[in-house]
Amino acid sequence: MSTGTGPAAGTAGGSAGEAGAAPRPRRWSAREILDLVLDEGSFESWDAPLDISSHAPAYREALEAAAAKAGTDEAVITGRGLVRGRPVVVVVNEFRFLGGSIGVAAAGRIAAAVRRATELGLPLLATTASGGTRMQEGTPAFLRMVEIGRAVMAHRAAGLPYLVYLRHPTTGGVFASWGSLAHLTVAEPGALVGFLGPKVIEALTGSPLPAGVQQSDNLAAKGVIDGVVAPENLSGFLERALAVLVDPPTPPRLPRRDGDVPQDSSAWDSITRTRQEGRAGVRDLLRYGASGTVRISGTDEGERDESMLVALTRLDGQPCVVVGQDRSRQSATSPMGPAALRVARRAMVLAEELRLPLVAVIDTPGAELSKEAEEGAIAGEIARCMAHLTRLTVPTLSVILGEGCGGGALALLPAQRVIATQHAWLSPLPPEGASVIVHGDTTRAAEVAEAQNVRAVDLRAEGAVHHVVPERDDDGPRELAVAVAAECARQLRELADASA
Incomplete structure (x- = not known):
């Protein structure tokens, strides 16, 4: 109906x-x-x-x-x-x-x-x-x-x-x-x-x-x-x-993935995988790993940006607020702009007021680069998101799901726990842009990405990521989304136990 x-x-x-x-x-x-x-x-x-x-x-x-x-x-x-x-x-x-x-x-x-x-x-x-x-x-x-x-x-x-x-x-x-x-x-x-x-x-x-x-x-x-x-x-x-x-958490039902994560995959291979059209995104996480989802739209102050998704939901039985960068709604003609980050800050306020954990999903090719973005305080909104996230008293979990490019990714990163999928990555610029700065053109993007230690396993070694979710070559959006949801639920349970 x-x-x-x-x-x-x-x-x-x-x-x-x-x-x-x-x-x-x-x-x-x-x-x-x-x-x-x-x-x-x-x-x-x-x-x-x-x-x-x-x-x-x-x-x-x-x-x-x-x-x-x-x-x-x-x-x-x-x-x-x-x-x-x-x-x-x-x-x-x-x-x-x-x-x-x-x-x-x-x-x-x-x-x-x-x-x-x-x-x-x-x-x-x-x-x-x-x-x-x-x-x-x-x-x-x-x-x-x-x-x-x-x-x-x-x-x-x-x-x-x-x-x-x-x-x-x-x-x-x-x-x-x-x-x-x-x-x-x-x-x-x-x-x-x-x-x-x-x-x-x-x-x-x-x-x-x-x-x-x-x-x-x-x-x-x-x-x-x-x-x-x-x-x-x-x-x-x-x-x-x-x-x-208002309802309490329910026991987990989704299967978790354990085991070692291979480290022989190149940074460029991971970047290429996360840019593929069929890659699992935040919508798949809600579709296959969540229940009872209620979408929240816009800032409630007259702004809306479809590149940022907010929902009240239960990830494998754990009530939470999910705020996620929706890669399927980001493109050269509709990038993630300042309004999207203001939507994210609304999600943080809701989580804090409602005493619900916040799950922040990172998956972006980068924030908007334009006159409108500069005049809309894109840099300030990135900073305010980071600052607001660090001040939350409820459990917070960041998930690097795929692309983690630039300040737009950093805006949702500083949670109490950070997990990443095996092929997720995080870099200060798109590899092509970093190649231009270092070598003068885009042709050495793969080389620069390798040198910058952008892979999830590199981030774990640095201590920036607490857990890496293994990926399988035959993963479709459903399989990877279920594995991520199950790990999110485990992390939220551990955070709740630690704060009890």
């Missing part, structure tokens, strides 16, 4: 669709969403009755009419329940109650639910459908977004997951506060999602936004959110995410 479109929904990084092409989705009620997401009969409301007697008569009448229309006493429902047996705290907007707008009472209810989730040590799921803060309550309601944001960040600081599902429509103060602070954010396909509603923007600026700009599919394509998921598939999506975020 399809789970929607976009990386978080399980696609392999394709287009999110033509902006503006999808019809507006139906408006699901809060109770319908609860029924879709939570196990039957598991919802426990945390909402105490509200006193509206102090409001002006006209506003009180509006609240009473809204309650009769929506079937809820406010624009938000809070409580706890189970998602496929896993306890979660839920905050659910009801759009039919005054457009899902958040007043003082609703904001207080949200903040209280978030704080209670933190006290109980439970994951938090918020699903929005709102035009923003309530105009009838003005600035006092507007200021309550700060209170909600403070509670959310305390929840994140406690190492607890915060997941957001943006429904149609989500705009204004809700999207600009607690709707944009999640570890993982997905949206309803075709949903209107934006800072201000299109009618308000046109009225204030005198011109409309281009069609499709505020559509969820477009925001996923731009790296603002992680993807789109159909409401009917939200429960299954959440189950996969929570299985990584």
